[in-house]
Amino acid sequence: xxxxxxxxxxxxxxxxxxxxxxxxxxxxxxxxxxxxxxxxxxxxxxxxxxxxxxxxxxxxxxxxxxxxxxxxxxxxxxxxxxxxxxxxxxxxxxxxxxxx
Amino acid sequence: xxxxxxxxxxxxxxxxxxxxxxxxxxxxxxxxxxxxxxxxxxxxxxxxxxxxxxxxxxxxxxxxxxxxxxxxxxxxxxxxxxxxxxxxxxxxxxxxxxxxxxxxxxxxxxxxxxxxxxxxxxxxxxxxxxxxxxxxxxxxxxxxxxxxxxxxxxxxxxxxxxxxxxxxxxxxxxxxxxxxxxxxxxxxxxxxxxxxxxxxxxxxxxxxxxxxxxxxxxxxxxxxxxxxxxxxxxxxxxxxxxxxxxxxxxxxxxxxxxxxxxxxxxxxxxxxxxxxxxxxxxxxxxxxxxxxxxxxxxxxxxxxxxxxxxxxxxxxxxxxxxxxxxxxxxxxxxxxxxxxxxxxxxxxxxxxxxxxxxxxxxxxxxxxxxxxxxxxxxxxxxxxxxxxxxxxxxxxxxxxxxxxxxxxxxxxxxxxxxxxxxxxxxxxxxxxxxxxxxxxxxxxxxxxxxxxxxxxxxxxxxxxxxxxxxxxxxxxxxxxxxxxxxxxxxxxxxxxxxxxxxxxxxxxxxxxxxxxxxxxxxxxxxxxxxxxxxxxxxxxxxxxxxxxxxxxxxxxxxxxxxxxxxxxxxxxxxxxxxxxxxxxxxxxxxxxxxxxxxxxxxxxxxxxxxxxxxxxxxxxxxxxxxxxxxxxxxxxxxxxxxx
Numbered sequence: 128x129x130x131x132x133x134x135x136x137x138x139x140x141x142x143x144x145x146x147x148x149x150x151x152x153x154x155x156x157x158x159x160x161x162x163x164x165x166x167x168x169x170x171x172x173x174x175x176x177x178x179x180x181x182x183x184x185x186x187x188x189x190x191x192x193x194x195x196x197x198x199x200x201x202x203x204x205x206x207x208x209x210x211x212x213x214x215x216x217x218x219x220x221x222x223x224x225x226x227x
Numbered sequence: 228x229x230x231x232x233x234x235x236x237x238x239x240x241x242x243x244x245x246x247x248x249x250x251x252x253x254x255x256x257x258x259x260x261x262x263x264x265x266x267x268x269x270x271x272x273x274x275x276x277x278x279x280x281x282x283x284x285x286x287x288x289x290x291x292x293x294x295x296x297x298x299x300x301x302x303x304x305x306x307x308x309x310x311x312x313x314x315x316x317x318x319x320x321x322x323x324x325x326x327x328x329x330x331x332x333x334x335x336x337x338x339x340x341x342x343x344x345x346x347x348x349x350x351x352x353x354x355x356x357x358x359x360x361x362x363x364x365x366x367x368x369x370x371x372x373x374x375x376x377x378x379x380x381x382x383x384x385x386x387x388x389x390x391x392x393x394x395x396x397x398x399x400x401x402x403x404x405x406x407x408x409x410x411x412x413x414x415x416x417x418x419x420x421x422x423x424x425x426x427x428x429x430x431x432x433x434x435x436x437x438x439x440x441x442x443x444x445x446x447x448x449x450x451x452x453x454x455x456x457x458x459x460x461x462x463x464x465x466x467x468x469x470x471x472x473x474x475x476x477x478x479x480x481x482x483x484x485x486x487x488x489x490x491x492x493x494x495x496x497x498x499x500x501x502x503x504x505x506x507x508x509x510x511x512x513x514x515x516x517x518x519x520x521x522x523x524x525x526x527x528x529x530x531x532x533x534x535x536x537x538x539x540x541x542x543x544x545x546x547x548x549x550x551x552x553x554x555x556x557x558x559x560x561x562x563x564x565x566x567x568x569x570x571x572x573x574x575x576x577x578x579x580x581x582x583x584x585x586x587x588x589x590x591x592x593x594x595x596x597x598x599x600x601x602x603x604x605x606x607x608x609x610x611x612x613x614x615x616x617x618x619x620x621x622x623x624x625x626x627x628x629x630x631x632x633x634x635x636x637x638x639x640x641x642x643x644x645x646x647x648x649x650x651x652x653x654x655x656x657x658x659x660x661x662x663x664x665x666x667x668x669x670x671x672x673x674x675x676x677x678x679x680x681x682x683x684x685x686x687x688x689x690x691x692x693x694x695x696x697x698x699x700x701x702x703x704x705x706x707x708x709x710x711x712x713x714x715x716x717x718x719x720x721x722x723x724x725x726x727x728x729x730x731x732x733x734x735x736x737x738x739x740x741x742x743x744x745x746x747x748x749x750x751x752x753x754x755x756x757x758x759x760x761x762x763x764x765x766x767x768x769x770x771x772x773x774x775x776x777x778x779x780x781x782x783x784x785x786x787x788x789x790x791x792x793x794x795x796x797x798x799x800x801x802x803x804x805x806x807x808x809x810x811x812x813x814x815x816x817x818x819x820x821x822x823x824x825x826x827x828x829x830x831x832x833x834x835x836x837x838x839x840x841x842x843x844x845x846x847x848x849x850x851x852x853x854x855x856x857x858x859x860x861x862x863x864x865x866x867x868x869x870x
Binding site: 222 | 846847848849850853854857
């Protein structure tokens with residue numbers, strides 16, 4: 128059986144990649160994908176703990192996260208398309224209308 | 228006490244006139260204004276006459292009253308608005324409406340074609356209404372309403388020609404000086420309430436009687452009320468507003484600043500005679516202030532050259548007489564002089580107005596003279612008034628002044644010094660009044676050439692009131708011919724019920740101790756003094772006209788002192804007004820601008836600059852927000868891991 132540590136390290140790496148992707152990439156779509164990566168890193172942790180603690184709670188939570196993520200993708204992509212229609216770009220540096 | 232439900236009509240008529248003239252006068256024209264303005268006062272006068280005759284025929288001591296409405300109720304502070312009419316207020320309403328009616332009619336001629344005609348009549352109607360409230364009020368608070376009302380009208384009428392800054396300044400001066408007095412009146416009133424839990428005249432006086440004589444609280448109350456009277460009635464040291472008040476139209480000077488309003492202080496003291504008699508200290512002060520004002524103002528009047536200013540100082544001086552009278556406890560003598568003074572001083576001002584009108588605005592005595600042949604009616608009526616004010620036997624002023632002087636000598640609160648100063652003032656009165664008269668009507672003409680051909684007698688609408696007032700100035704004193712001259716002093720008898728409690732407060736030892744011959748001697752002395760004054764003027768201003776100038780040169784220092792009115796205005800300017808302005812400047816520039824404004828603006832500036840800096844945090848880049856979010860999370864997690 129693969130030890131718990133390996134799962135957690137993999138999950139940490141995936142999460143960090145997601146965070147760095149969110150922080151450094153400028154394309155909204157890529158940022159969006161990075162967020163999904165972070166969510167899935169968390170899902171992996173849930174599954175691993177579920178298996179090792181012999182508890183079904185983690186798996187239920189993962190299903191929950193996936194449902195929310197699916198809904199979030201739908202809304203998020205719709206927003207991106209709406210912004211794209213106005214600004215003709217998906218570069219976040221140019222989408223800075225939240226500024227003072 | 229008898230109920231009289233029509234009493235309020237007295238006030239309602241002039242009030243309605245003021246409203247009608249004020250709001251509709253411009254629309255309906257001058258003719259409407261004249262009819263409304265005069266007839267409402269006429270109605271009031273008729274009513275006053277009816278009430279007076281009712282009062283005379285009623286049982287002595289009858290008091291009519293009318294409860295108007297419940298006014299203020301707050302805790303145990305309850306005031307009802309009500310009117311009372313006793314013999315004292317009956318005399319007052321007769322004077323106010325009678326003299327007021329004459330002056331209204333006169334104003335129709337004097338104010339003819341003035342652009343503010345309707346406004347003028349609205350103001351003087353309102354004045355009469357306020358004055359009637361003042362004299363008919365049955366509580367201190369309602370009296371104060373009238374008191375402030377007449378002050379307001381006085382201000383409005385002094386600044387009637389408001390385009391001229393001089394008039395506006397005079398009005399402000401009158402208003403502010405009066406405010407000083409009113410402040411005293413107000414505090415006195417509050418003290419009355421604190422002490423007696425009521426402001427109703429009857430209640431207050433009854434409770435004051437129980438406190439006895441010389442109680443310090445009553446002394447304080449009476450002194451504070453007297454401060455109000457000093458302001459309103461132009462006594463030392465608050466008299467300075469009255470000469471300046473002459474900037475208003477002349478009929479206003481006549482009605483407000485001579486005949487009625489300025490006597491409000493005398494009336495107030497007479498109304499509160501129980502309080503004043505219970506405070507002997509205050510009485511002494513009242514008498515001293517009165518007699519000092521009388522002689523002080525008379526000396527200034529000697530050398531003034533503006534016809535209205537001489538009359539203004541003469542008014543101050545005569546008011547001093549009235550205060551002397553009430554100060555020695557001779558209330559009916561004071562009110563008697565108030566009445567005769569209203570006749571002759573009203574007449575003097577109207578006569579002066581007629582002269583000014585005839586000379587197209589000339590007020591300087593040095594450019595008058597010899598008007599007798601141009602203005603015969605004005606001349607004769609003016610002569611009657613001068614004889615009355617100087618106290619030539621037979622004319623009204625003689626009886627009232629003689630009664631005051633006799634009381635100043637013989638009353639338990641009087642003494643020979645008061646009498647002596649009073650007589651000296653009578654002599655000075657003769658000097659300045661005959662000087663005024665000779666310089667205006669007799670001698671050679673000294674008109675400015677451009678005015679000479681336009682001199683004319685005033686129209687009938689102005690001369691008829693002069694003649695009527697002249698009649699009363701001549702015979703008005705016959706209501707009160709004293710016993711020693713074969714009369715029965717009906718005036719004092721009529722007023723007696725208003726002062727009936729007098730004998731319970733002071734033991735009246737007067738008149739009985741002094742022999743009749745002493746009375747005659749004193750009277751004789753004052754007549755002689757007046758006649759000497761007259762003959763001096765006659766010599767100086769008719770025969771040897773160079774003497775006045777010589778005297779002025781020889782006594783140049785005292786002449787200058789008098790001409791500049793003892794520099795009182797300058798002293799006030801230096802001692803009170805300038806320091807006041809300086810302090811105000813300090814408060815303005817240091818306290819207000821630096822501290823108050825600094826605090827307010829400083830607070831705003833702190834937030835402004837803080838915001839200016841903090842807004843840089845909002846870059847608009849989502850990733851920076853995300854970075855700060857993640858950093859925050861890392862810090863918090865790190866804290867829990869490594870703590």
